[in-house]
Structure formats: structure tokens, C-alpha cells
Amino acid sequence: MQDDFKVSSRLTVNLGLRWEYDSTMYDNDGQAVDVWPSLINKVPVPGSTAATGSLAGFVEPANYNPALNAAPPVSGVVQNNEKVAVQGGTPKDNFAPRLGLAWKPFATDRFVVRGGAGYFYDRVGQLRYATALVQSIPYTVTLGRSGTANYFSTFQQPYPNTPPSWTPRTISINTGTQTGSSSNLAALFLDPTFTTPTTYEWNLDTQYEFKPQWLLEVAYVGSRSIHQLFTGTPGNRQYNEAMLVSPSAPYNGITNNTVANASIRVPYLGFSPNGLTGTASAGDTKFHSLQVTLRKQFSHGFQMQAAYTYSRDISTTNYFAINDPNIPKYGLAAAYRPQRLTINYGWDLPFGNHDGLVGKIANGWTIAGVTVIQDGLPLTVLDTRGGTIYGFGPGTPVSSTAEFAAGMGNGNIATAGGDKQRLGGTTGGPGWFNKAAFSTVPVIGATTGISGTGGAGYGNAGLGLILGPGQFNFDTTLEKTTRVGGINEAATLVFRAEFFNLFNHAQFNAPTGGPGPSGSQTDVSNAAFGQITSMSVNPRLVQFALKYSF
Numbered sequence: 001m002q003d004d005f006k007v008s009s010r011l012t013v014n015l016g017l018r019w020e021y022d023s024t025m026y027d028n029d030g031q032a033v034d035v036w037p038s039l040i041n042k043v044p045v046p047g048s049t050a051a052t053g054s055l056a057g058f059v060e061p062a063n064y065n066p067a068l069n070a071a072p073p074v075s076g077v078v079q080n081n082e083k084v085a086v087q088g089g090t091p092k093d094n095f096a097p098r099l100g101l102a103w104k105p106f107a108t109d110r111f112v113v114r115g116g117a118g119y120f121y122d123r124v125g126q127l128r129y130a131t132a133l134v135q136s137i138p139y140t141v142t143l144g145r146s147g148t149a150n151y152f153s154t155f156q157q158p159y160p161n162t163p164p165s166w167t168p169r170t171i172s173i174n175t176g177t178q179t180g181s182s183s184n185l186a187a188l189f190l191d192p193t194f195t196t197p198t199t200y201e202w203n204l205d206t207q208y209e210f211k212p213q214w215l216l217e218v219a220y221v222g223s224r225s226i227h228q229l230f231t232g233t234p235g236n237r238q239y240n241e242a243m244l245v246s247p248s249a250p251y252n253g254i255t256n257n258t259v260a261n262a263s264i265r266v267p268y269l270g271f272s273p274n275g276l277t278g279t280a281s282a283g284d285t286k287f288h289s290l291q292v293t294l295r296k297q298f299s300h301g302f303q304m305q306a307a308y309t310y311s312r313d314i315s316t317t318n319y320f321a322i323n324d325p326n327i328p329k330y331g332l333a334a335a336y337r338p339q340r341l342t343i344n345y346g347w348d349l350p351f352g353n354h355d356g357l358v359g360k361i362a363n364g365w366t367i368a369g370v371t372v373i374q375d376g377l378p379l380t381v382l383d384t385r386g387g388t389i390y391g392f393g394p395g396t397p398v399s400s401t402a403e404f405a406a407g408m409g410n411g412n413i414a415t416a417g418g419d420k421q422r423l424g425g426t427t428g429g430p431g432w433f434n435k436a437a438f439s440t441v442p443v444i445g446a447t448t449g450i451s452g453t454g455g456a457g458y459g460n461a462g463l464g465l466i467l468g469p470g471q472f473n474f475d476t477t478l479e480k481t482t483r484v485g486g487i488n489e490a491a492t493l494v495f496r497a498e499f500f501n502l503f504n505h506a507q508f509n510a511p512t513g514g515p516g517p518s519g520s521q522t523d524v525s526n527a528a529f530g531q532i533t534s535m536s537v538n539p540r541l542v543q544f545a546l547k548y549s550f
Contacts, residue, residue: 053168169270175253186275228283257452262391273391283317301348331463332378369476376468386441389455431530468510
């Protein structure tokens, strides 16, 4: 519900309130089995060497049907009193107030202040629910086969008749040798505290017509988003990072950190360090921006608009898979450019209005175009050799930032010179990053107060500390419209010449990569570290078109 309130002849206020029912997905056949970390018990008793099994932590929905899904689970599986997987069911308090205003502070009609604020909720795509709820135990059954393993396959029975099954967690710990074994289960789940992603938005905008048909807007736009999904690949949070232990802080009798014993130093025993993967609404973003627009309305054959944005967007959603996944980490959001200027225009060239042959040549010329000038995207320097002592490292969903060399810091990351001089690779340049600014991720065993043998920790470099290459691009079109008659008297012939990247500026993509496996050009352990290998805009491209309109 909403309504406008005309407070005075100069001030109008809009007030509104919206209520939303945003259910999480559930399944009519009760397949939405989940894992609730709070219900996972330590298995076995700390210090024991006997392997035991448990399904503690697994939760079946209220409408779970063993006949349609898997055989009845052994003791330990809890039944939710809701069809959905989350605790407490669907939120009932998603109220979203809205406020808007239009204010003319002065007697003139040429200056106006507008503003607004509100809550906004967002539904989550079904893929996130489906991945978390129906691709885990007891449904993680491999049905695909190839080669000789596919000997049984026929058109009538292409897949093996393998029913879903529950796999209990097992663990064995030997405190004497500081070793053990684990079932190392892998489970995708929906975080039981999952709630509706929410964004608070607000803006204040001044509009001033300083000349006829010329409008200047200066605005502040901000937002805060909470309960957001993590972005990128894999898009989920790792809940089972191995803990660091020491003689003064043991865990289950384990006092020494090794890569081999990571699976028995995890908080949720029986799952592998990167095997308890949850879809969580725990991301947070903060956005602030200055937005300036200069607009010329169409008159005398000319119109244009120039829009400049200076923004700062910091986020945790981009960096959930870098360094400790249990600690929210803010950095410049990977999808935002701090500064961006765009100009678009159209001009009917003033060659006059002539008759006869001169008119056929001089009349009907138009030039139009779009110009984009913008900063590059924020980049994070990684070292995928890091994190091994925590059970992560190369090939796992969690990456480590790089380690600064002694005496180096944020100001030493960039190399000198223009974009062309910094490409690296076959160009002979140094690359986008200063390699001398980084060292090797430290080994935990060499860290004071921590006992370990050879496992690497995380690097100390921050997130989103350097921008990639920017952009300076002109796209222009020149068009000539001529009345030629023919099929009907008003028929026209339109000739158009289009110039993309008119001035042939070399514009480059950032060094490829991000959080993920080794091979990324933002990874200091990769031989191609810092090299730029592709362009963001084609070299100058010219194309022509001819159209007869009747």
C-alpha cells in the first residue's frame, strides 16, 4: 500500500509499505534433505581410536518419504517440523517501508530536490536451493558410466539401478602418532539460518535547469545489502576449515599441524575440510556514490548526455573463498569500477536546408556516438600454494592471498608505465604486478608458537588492492538520409558508416583469473603471473550500411 501526501505546493511526500512472503523452495516428495551443522556431534569420543559411524547432523523434512527417496536412515537423522530446510520456516516479517519526496525549495520551477529510501527483498534462484538440497547425501549417487564400466548399459536400462543411500560419518584418531582417518564425506547443504536477502537503498538528487533544455543533476546514491548470497564459483561457503592446534591448545588430543592430519582437525569430524559446503545468506555490501548528469534535450538538431559516477563499493560476497572462510572479509567489489564517465550524443549537422542537387548532397547528415571512459576492475593477488595446513590449497574452492615481501606493501604492487608497457609475456614488459613485491606464503611450522611440519598458511595481502586496465573508447556513426522517391514519394535512402573504437585505442582485459585453481594470471605461483593476454575492445572496426525505406 502507498499514497502521496501533498504537504504544500512545494513538497510532496510518498509513503508506502510492502509485505512479501518469500518462501524457500521445498519438494512435494520430501527430497529436501539438509545438514544442520549445529546438530553434528563429534565422532568418536576425543582420543578414541575406534571407528564408529553417525548420521548426526542430517535433517529430513517433515514430508520425507522413504519409499520415494532412500531407505529409512539409521538413528541420528532429525526430522524437521517444516517442509522447507531452514529453521523456523519462511520468514513472516518481510515488511518493506518506502519513502519518497519531491521538493521545490525556491520559488523557481527550475530547481527541484528529489529523494527516496526503502527496503527491498530478493528471491533466491531455484538453482541455489536445488544444488544445496538434492545433490547431497543420500542423493550423491554417481549414475554416469563410460568405457568398459558401462558394460551393462542398454537403451532400456541406460543407467545403473543404484538407489539413494545414507552414508554415515566415521573417524579414527591416534593421538600417539598424531594421525587418523576420516570418512571425508562431502555434503552440499542449505544453511539452516538462511533468510531473505535484503537491501536498503537511499538517494538524494538535485535537478537544476540552468539554461533552457539544459539540465544538471547531482545525486548521492547509497545502499547496504545484507543476507546476500556469495558470488562467483563455487558460490558457497566452506564450513569445515581445519583448526590450528598446539600443545597448549590441543583438539581431540592432536597437538601438531600437518597437511596429512587436516581431516582430523576439522570442527565437523567425518567431513573433509572442503566437504561441508553451504549455501548461506551471509554476504554484506556497502555502496556509496556521487552521480552527476548533464543532459541537453533535443533542440536545434542537437542532444547529448554526459554521466559521471564516482563510487565506492566494498563487499564480503566476492571474497568468501579467499583466506579463512569463517572470517568476513571486505574488499572493493569485483564488479564495480570506481570512476566511470559515459557520453552519448546526436547532432543533425547544420549544413542548411538546400534544394536541388546541393540539397541532395548537403541535407540529412547526422553524427552520433557513445564515449566510455572508466577505471579498471579491482584485482586480488593470490597464491594458490597457501592454505594447505587448513586442508585447502591447489584444486580446492578456497584460495590464499599472496604474501608481501619484507618491506613491501600496497604501494608496491603496480609496475611502472602505461598499459602497453605493462602487458608482460611476449611484449617483454614487466607485467601488471610487481613480482618483487611478493614472497612465498609462510609455512606454519616456522611460525612462533604453532607446531607444524610443512603446511602453508594464508598470505597477508589484502583484497581488491589494485585496479586492472581502464577503458577509453569512442564509438561513432555518421549517417546520411536522402529522399529519393521511387516506390513512393517519401521513400528515403539511408547510408550509414559506423566506427567502433574510432581512435584505435589499445584497451586490455585484466590479467585473467580470480579465486580458483592454479593457472590464474593473478596467482604469484603461476609462470604467467601478471601477464595480460587479451583485449577488452576490438581494434578499430569500420562497417557500412545502406538501407532503402519506403
